[in-house]
Amino acid sequence: MISAFTLGCGPVDGGFRSVDVNAFEQTIQDTDNVIVLDARTDKEFADGHIAGAVNIDVLKSDFESLAVLQLDKGKTIAVYCRSGRRSKNAAKILVANGYNVVELDCGVICWANAGK
Numbered sequence: 001m002i003s004a005f006t007l008g009c010g011p012v013d014g015g016f017r018s019v020d021v022n023a024f025e026q027t028i029q030d031t032d033n034v035i036v037l038d039a040r041t042d043k044e045f046a047d048g049h050i051a052g053a054v055n056i057d058v059l060k061s062d063f064e065s066l067a068v069l070q071l072d073k074g075k076t077i078a079v080y081c082r083s084g085r086r087s088k089n090a091a092k093i094l095v096a097n098g099y100n101v102v103e104l105d106c107g108v109i110c111w112a113n114a115g116k
Contacts, residue, residue, distance in 0.1 A: 015095035018088070018105040021114045027102050028052070028078050034102075035071055037079040039063075039090040044082065050111065053080075058090040064097065073098055080104035080111070 019027065028036050028050070036053040038045050045055040056066050058081070067090075071077055077099050081087040084107040091103040104111065 014088070014092045016091040016101035016103050018084075018091075018103045020105060021110050021116060024078060024080070024102065024104040024111075025116060027076070030076075034076045034078050037067075037071065037077050037090070039079055039081045039086045040108075048108075050080065050108070050116075056090075058086045058093070063090070064093050067094060067099075068097055071099065076100045076102055078102045078104070081107050083107040083109050 028034055031052065036050055038049045038053040038055045039058040040049075040055070041057050041059065042055065045053075049055065054070065056063055056070065060066075071094070077094055079087045079090050079094065079101060080103070081090070084103070084105050087103045087107060091101045094101045
């Protein structure tokens with residue numbers, strides 16, 4: 001399990017940790033223990049995404065059931081979206097289902113602006 005101290009992240013919100021771009025990048029390097037989840041639409045995902053990410057659209061009614069079917073509860077879920085709004089919603093749903101979640105606070109907008 002990744003601790004908040006290790007990540008140097010911000011406050012825990014709704015049972016998950018929202019982190020900045022650098023902490024998120026550090027988190028997703030642990031490919032054995034972390035699943036990167038893109039919570040955007042299929043089109044947004046197809047237009048470009050963080051390497052290795054899986055896509056489950058949080059705006060679809062089956063998000064929760066698909067997430068539970070596809071995501072390993074033994075791994076940390078590192079979730080992001082475009083700006084951070086949808087990923088926070090996804091994180092709350094995942095936490096309610098027993099997942100350990102780290103969320104990219106400002107989304108792929110900040111990720112791209114940081115040159116990641």
